[in-house]
Amino acid sequence: MMKNTLTFDRKLSGGAALVLAVILFVAVNVLAGALFHGSRIDLTEDGLYTLSQGTRNVLAGLDEPVTLRLFFSDKLATAYPGIKSYGKRVRDLLEEYRDIAGDRLRLEIIEPEPFTEAEDEAVKYGIQGAPTGTGETLYFGLVGTNSVDDQQAIPFFARERENFLEYDLTKLIYSLGAPAKHVVGIITSLPLQFGPGGMQAMMRGAGQPNIIYQQLGQQATVRMLDPGLEKVDNDIDVLLVVNPPKLAPAALYAIDQFVLGGGRAIIFVDPLSEAASQPPGRPGMPPTGARSSNLEPLFKSWGIALGDDRIVADLQYAQRVSLPGGGSRRQFADYIAWLSVPKAGLSPDDLVTGDLSVLNLGTAGYIDSLEGATTKMEPLITSSANAAPMATGDVGAMPDPEGLLRKFTATGERYVIAARITGPVKSAWPDGPPPKDSGATEADDTGADATEAPAKKPAPLSESKSPINVIVVADSDMWDDRFWARVQNFLGQKLVTPIADNASFVINGVDNLAGSDDLISLRSRGVSSRPFTVIEDIRRDAEARYLAEEKGLQDSLKAAEQRIAALQGARPDEGELILSPEQEKEIAAFRDQMLATRRQLRDVQHNLRKDIDALEGTVRLINIGLVPLLVVLVGLGLTWRRRRRMMAAREAAGDHRS
Numbered sequence: 001m002m003k004n005t006l007t008f009d010r011k012l013s014g015g016a017a018l019v020l021a022v023i024l025f026v027a028v029n030v031l032a033g034a035l036f037h038g039s040r041i042d043l044t045e046d047g048l049y050t051l052s053q054g055t056r057n058v059l060a061g062l063d064e065p066v067t068l069r070l071f072f073s074d075k076l077a078t079a080y081p082g083i084k085s086y087g088k089r090v091r092d093l094l095e096e097y098r099d100i101a102g103d104r105l106r107l108e109i110i111e112p113e114p115f116t117e118a119e120d121e122a123v124k125y126g127i128q129g130a131p132t133g134t135g136e137t138l139y140f141g142l143v144g145t146n147s148v149d150d151q152q153a154i155p156f157f158a159r160e161r162e163n164f165l166e167y168d169l170t171k172l173i174y175s176l177g178a179p180a181k182h183v184v185g186i187i188t189s190l191p192l193q194f195g196p197g198g199m200q201a202m203m204r205g206a207g208q209p210n211i212i213y214q215q216l217g218q219q220a221t222v223r224m225l226d227p228g229l230e231k232v233d234n235d236i237d238v239l240l241v242v243n244p245p246k247l248a249p250a251a252l253y254a255i256d257q258f259v260l261g262g263g264r265a266i267i268f269v270d271p272l273s274e275a276a277s278q279p280p281g282r283p284g285m286p287p288t289g290a291r292s293s294n295l296e297p298l299f300k301s302w303g304i305a306l307g308d309d310r311i312v313a314d315l316q317y318a319q320r321v322s323l324p325g326g327g328s329r330r331q332f333a334d335y336i337a338w339l340s341v342p343k344a345g346l347s348p349d350d351l352v353t354g355d356l357s358v359l360n361l362g363t364a365g366y367i368d369s370l371e372g373a374t375t376k377m378e379p380l381i382t383s384s385a386n387a388a389p390m391a392t393g394d395v396g397a398m399p400d401p402e403g404l405l406r407k408f409t410a411t412g413e414r415y416v417i418a419a420r421i422t423g424p425v426k427s428a429w430p431d432g433p434p435p436k437d438s439g440a441t442e443a444d445d446t447g448a449d450a451t452e453a454p455a456k457k458p459a460p461l462s463e464s465k466s467p468i469n470v471i472v473v474a475d476s477d478m479w480d481d482r483f484w485a486r487v488q489n490f491l492g493q494k495l496v497t498p499i500a501d502n503a504s505f506v507i508n509g510v511d512n513l514a515g516s517d518d519l520i521s522l523r524s525r526g527v528s529s530r531p532f533t534v535i536e537d538i539r540r541d542a543e544a545r546y547l548a549e550e551k552g553l554q555d556s557l558k559a560a561e562q563r564i565a566a567l568q569g570a571r572p573d574e575g576e577l578i579l580s581p582e583q584e585k586e587i588a589a590f591r592d593q594m595l596a597t598r599r600q601l602r603d604v605q606h607n608l609r610k611d612i613d614a615l616e617g618t619v620r621l622i623n624i625g626l627v628p629l630l631v632v633l634v635g636l637g638l639t640w641r642r643r644r645r646m647m648a649a650r651e652a653a654g655d656h657r658s
Helices: 002-035 053-060 081-104 117-124 159-177 198-203 211-219 249-260 296-301 401-407 502-513 533-568 581-606 610-657
Strands: 066-072 105-110 129-131 137-146 151-154 182-188 220-224 238-242 264-268 304-306 310-314 318-322 332-342 358-362 367-369 376-382 387-391 416-423 468-473 485-490 493-498
Touching: 053 081, 053 159, 066 081, 066 117, 066 159, 081 105, 081 137, 081 159, 105 117, 117 137, 137 159, 151 159, 159 211, 159 493, 182 211, 211 220, 211 502, 238 249, 238 502, 249 264, 249 296, 249 468, 264 502, 296 304, 332 401, 358 502, 367 416, 376 468, 468 502, 493 502
Parallel strands: 066 105, 182 220, 182 238, 238 264, 264 468
Antiparallel strands: 066 137, 129 137, 137 151, 304 367, 310 332, 310 387, 318 332, 332 358, 376 416, 416 468, 485 493
C-alpha cells in the first residue's frame, strides 16, 4: 500500500512540475516581451542584424522630420509565407528606426485593401503592386516624405535585396533629411550617362545608363565635364576622372590646380579598358572610350607611376569564366587577367574599403611609389602574392584563359592596384600654366569689349595649400555593369543585384572625400561572400598540374605525329613509297606511343577534380552524417544522464522513507 502511495505521489509531483514548467515558460515569454521589447542578440559573425553606427548617425543628424509610410498587404501576404515573414522584418526594422530617431521620424503602417483610398494612395506614391493568384494586388513598398514635399520611394521590397535592406532604408531617409547634395564632376571617355552603345543606343531603346552613375546621382549632383576644360568649377566637391581620353596640357593643369587648392579627386586610369576594347553597339561601330589612359605628368608630381602597358595577372584572385564551346575539354577556367579581389586584398583600415567583401576588376594595372616622393601611398586594393605583371598584348582581342595561364609565372610580390595618396606636393608645372595651343587666344586679347575689365584669374599654385587627398585606381572596368551586377526585370522595373562591391567602392570614396562617411558601413554590408577557400586552392593546384602535364603530353604527341609524318613522307626520286622494316617498326612504335599518350591525357583529365571530389565528399559526410550523429549522441547522452540522476534520486528517496 505504501509503495502504491509513493508511486501516486511521484506521478502527482511529476504532473505538477510539468504544469508549473509550462506556466513558467509562458510567464517568462510574456515578461520578456514586455520588458525587453525591441531588444535583440545578434549572433551572426558580421552583425548582419544590428543597426550600424552609420544608421544611428543619420537618424541623429536629421535636420527636419521625415515621414515614412509602409504600404503592406498583410492579409493577402498570409498566403505567401516568404513575403509575410519579410514584411514582419521590414516593419520591425522600421519601428527600431523610429525608436532611435524619436520625434524626427514618423512611421505609418498602411494596409491598402482593394478599392480603398489607401490603395489609391499607394498607387499615387508609385508603390508597385504584385498580382496574386486570386486576381487581387499585393502591395509591399515604402514612401518617404519631408517637410518640403520631397519624396523618395522603394516601390517593392524584393526578397532578392534582403541583404541590402538597412542600406536601402537609411539611404532613403538620408536623402530626405540631409542637407544639399554634394556636387560631383566627371571627366570620362566612357558613355556613363547613356550606357553601352552611347547616345545612339539609348535613343533606340537599347541602352541604359551605367548603374554606378545612376546610384551616384541618387545622392549627389553629378555634372559631366568637358575633357577639354581649362578650369575645374569651384563648386565641385569631388572630381572623378574615369578612363579619360588623352587630355591636353591645359586640362591636366586644371586638375593639377584643383588638387593643389584642396580639391578632392578619384582617378580611374586603365592600361587596357575592356569596355572600350569591345564595342557593345552595332557590328562595325567603333569602340566607345579610350583603350588606355594615364595621367603621367600629374602622377609624377604626386610621387607615383602607373605600370606602362602592363596588367596584373593573379592566379589566386582570378575570376572563374566559361570557355567557348566546341573542342574545349573544360567548360570553365581561371582567367588571371580578370580579378575578384576578396577581403584579404582590401585595406581593412581605410573607410573606403574597410568593410567591403569583394571587388571585381578587369585587366587592372598597378601603381608604384616613386623614389623621393613627398607623398604617402596607402594601398586600398592589392593583388595576392601569386601574381605577376603581364604585357597588355598578351591578353589579345580574344581572351585565351588557358594560353595566358601557360605564360604565367608568379613573382611572389603583391601589386598595388588602388591607393590613397596623401601629403604635400608641388605642381607638375612649377613655372606656371602650360602654353596654349597656337590656335587658342585669350578672351581679353580679342578686343571684343575694351571697356569691360577682364575677370581676375586666381594666381597659379606652385605647391599644395595643404596635404592633398586623392585616390588613384589602376582600373576603370570596375565601373562596367557586367563585372559586378546582375540586372533583372521585376514587375516592369530594373532590379539590380550586386555580386561585388564595385558601386560601394566608388560611392564610399565620394562620401569619404566629400566629408560624409555615415553610409559607408551600411553599403559595405551589401554583399556577403563566403567562398570555400580550401577547395578553391586545391582546384587551382590541380588545374596547374593538369595544364603542365597536358602541355608535356601534347608536346610528346605532336613530336610523335611529326616523326610518323616524316617517315611516311620518305620517297625516292621515282615517287614510290619505300619503307624499310626498321622504319615500319619505328612507325608502329610511335603509334603505340601516341595511343599511350592519349590514354595519359584522358587520365590527367579524369583526375583533375580527384582531390576536390574527395574533399567535397568528406565535407558532405561531416555535414550530412557526422554532425547530426553527434547531435543525436549528445542528446541521448544527456537524456541517459538525466534519467540516471532521476533514478538515483528516487532510489535514495525510497531508502530514506524505508
